[in-house]
Amino acid sequence: MNRIYHNPRCGTSRSALQTLQDRGLQVEIIEYLKTPLSRAELAQLIADAGLTVREAVREKEDIHRELGLDDPAVGDDRLLDAMAEHPILLNRPFVVTEKGTRLCRPATVIEEIL
Secondary structure (H helix, E strand, O other): OOOEEEEEOOHHHHHHHHHHHHHHEEEEEEOOOOOOOOHHHHHHHHHOOOOOHHHHHHOOOOOHHHHOOOOHEEEEEEEEHOOOHHHHEEEEOOEOOOEEEEEOOOOOHHHHHH
């Protein structure tokens, strides 16, 4: 099953979803702001995408700075805890297909797993 961790307010996320739909693929859409991932699910998704936890954090959000997550000394455990508590900190969109998992930023990265 194809899956997208989606924020409908994000243009990159909408673009990735449109690409999946244009290919005629069945897509499970998970609006992660409404249905947050657990800490374990976040860790697995990030690992499956081949990223570090820091690479998966959305740094543009005010809460990132407010929580002091911009400090390079902050470790993965604290980052994962923050992402689980504040889902807006998950960068997007993550897309999962039978060919793999990617953070599709830019949206063209999706081509690697289609």
